[in-house]
Amino acid sequence: MGNVEENPDPRVRTWAPVCRAVALLLGPYAEVVLHDPRTDRVLEIWNPMTSRGPGDPSLLGELDDLTPSAHDVYGPYEKLLADGRRLSSVSAVLRDARDAPSAVLCINLDRTPLEQAAAVLSAFGAPTVQRPEPLFEQDWSERVQHVIGTYVRETGRPIERMTRQDRLAVLGRLDEARVFAVRRAAPVVAGALRVSRSTVYGLLAELRAPSARD
Amino acid sequence: MGNVEENPDPRVRTWAPVCRAVALLLGPYAEVVLHDPRTDRVLEIWNPMTSRGPGDPSLLGELDDLTPSAHDVYGPYEKLLADGRRLSSVSAVLRDARDAPSAVLCINLDRTPLEQAAAVLSAFGAPTVQRPEPLFEQDWSERVQHVIGTYVRETGRPIERMTRQDRLAVLGRLDEARVFAVRRAAPVVAGALRVSRSTVYGLLAELRAPSARD
DNA sequence: TCCAGTCTGGACTTACAGTCCAAGCATGGG
DNA sequence: CCCATGCTTGGACTGTAAGTCCAGACTGGA
Known part of the structure; x- marks a missing residue:
């Protein structure tokens, strides 16, 4: 994730502490990405889950979702990674001192391990061979x-x-x-x-x- | 659950240790019931989850499920208690020395706490607004x-x-x-x-x- | 004993589930 | 441009379940 303190981009220096904190809190299952909305590229990334790095284009259309709402925080959306991992994703528009959008923060949480754990728990005392005959x-x-x-x-x-x-x-x-x-x-x-x-x-x-x- | 050691019914004296062991192992969430299949009544019960006691009729049709199969162990079936708790239930036909059916053992495990935990886990990092359907x-x-x-x-x-x-x-x-x-x-x-x-x-x-x- | 109210099996009608087919309509190869 | 292929369509059809109806059996009470 690079030497953030020396990163020349002032936006990264501003927001990096928040990003690092979130990345630490949510352990290995959350990816935190700082995007440049004008160039549509990654500024910095913590705990990358794919091979993206700073300077790469902001794949995944993380910025596409931002238009419709009037607020600056979006999601959580559900995303599907190519390898099948399911992500919960939130985004936020970050603004500079003059209230102009300067960066976009995305947090992608891999829900797969949680869902596996949930499956283990709910399978305990196995509910018959019959599958959870979903409701009506x-x-x-x-x-x-x-x-x-x-x-x-x-x-x-x-x-x-x-x-x-x-x-x-x-x-x-x-x-x-x-x-x-x-x-x-x-x-x-x-x-x-x-x-x-x-x-x-x-x-x-x-x-x-x-x-x-x- | 009465003074089992003094229970006059030889079947209860025979099977009580097993029943007590299972009831202890599965903590407060499992009910163990010994039925008399001929009178369709409860012989003894450990950790009762309803108000049933020895001598009461075997409500819930726990014995109805036993006919169709060739084996002596049935389930797990899923049962729903009147108050909404969901049970996983297994039954076994217990036989005497002459291989004649003498009692029926039922173990009912309350899956509600497990399912609540599973719900907590899978709700973590909430997947969008969706999830209108209760997993009831x-x-x-x-x-x-x-x-x-x-x-x-x-x-x-x-x-x-x-x-x-x-x-x-x-x-x-x-x-x-x-x-x-x-x-x-x-x-x-x-x-x-x-x-x-x-x-x-x-x-x-x-x-x-x-x-x-x- | 009868009476009033209720339940029952079975015959019946209606409505829907599911199948079948001839004809329409795209798509693509020659 | 035509034909072949594959899919869809509306409509007619069959089968099965939903719902109705009724004469007779059952029940408890006067």
Whole structure:
């Protein structure tokens, strides 16, 4: 992470103590990044989780999320690393004495170990072979929206641009969530996916009967 | 849990040490019950989680699950207590010297504290605003059991002695819980209430159309 | 004993779940 | 430009479960 005290950039000298403190507090599972929003490059990085370093371009679109809100703090967002690690990410716009944006701070927390620990705990006294038969709630149609929304966010692909594979994946999740045990669910799902009822049943059949294993 | 050493029932004297050991090992979160499968009653109980005691009927249908399998050990099953605690439950058929079934052992582990801990862990570094769904409910048939169980506890009236008013009340709660939005729910509820399908629909109609408000 | 209220099994109707197919519509190769 | 291929679609169809209805059985009380 370089010799910060000698870093020529005044912004780094200003913010480095905060960054180092956060990096220390959250141990090896948090990455702290200071971005230059004008050049879209990394100013400094602590506990890097990828191979990024100062001067590298600010991959990951960490700065893209900043436009819509009126505040200076954003998130937490969920990010997915290429190797499958799941990150919770917050960003903050840092301003200089004249109140002009001078840097952007990002903290990326790797939630994978926490989630593994949670899985160990909740598996204790194993809850049967039956998987957590996910719920149905008063308004199960919100669950449909949630599953689809999550998928769209993960892939960055809106419903209109989904491929057949996308639809198969989404329907797989919905089926696992036992959504189709609810009456009238299929037409609702079809509508949500902008697809006909026939297509839903066709894709579901394909999912449920991979018996054509030739 | 009574003075086990003086318990006149030889089965209790035989199995008590095992039961006590398990109850001690799993601390306050596990209940150990010894059932008499012929009379369908509790022989002895350690760390009771409900108000059951020796001689009480073996509520909860802990013995119902035993028929279908060829082995003598069953589970873990998931059970829902009336107050919402979630149990992992295993049962074992205990046999005497002549290999005849003499008692049934049930161990019920309260998973709630573990799940709370798991929830704390997985909530750490909160993943966005999402997580509207309580990790409560499992599959809907357990919701049925839960509603009925709660009612039985509240009124102290077992299913067999319920009046028409009781059934109306229970069905009202189930209807509010949107249980009947799930396919195949009505027959299951009818079975759980020890009542015919016709009766369920009749009572439901009465509940839903009190329009004759004159 | 009868009566009133309730429950029951079973026959029935309705509504939805799920299947099937001919035709439409993209996409891409020749 | 045409055709071939693969996917989707609306609609017709079948099957299964949801819900209704009713004559008869059961129950407790007068």
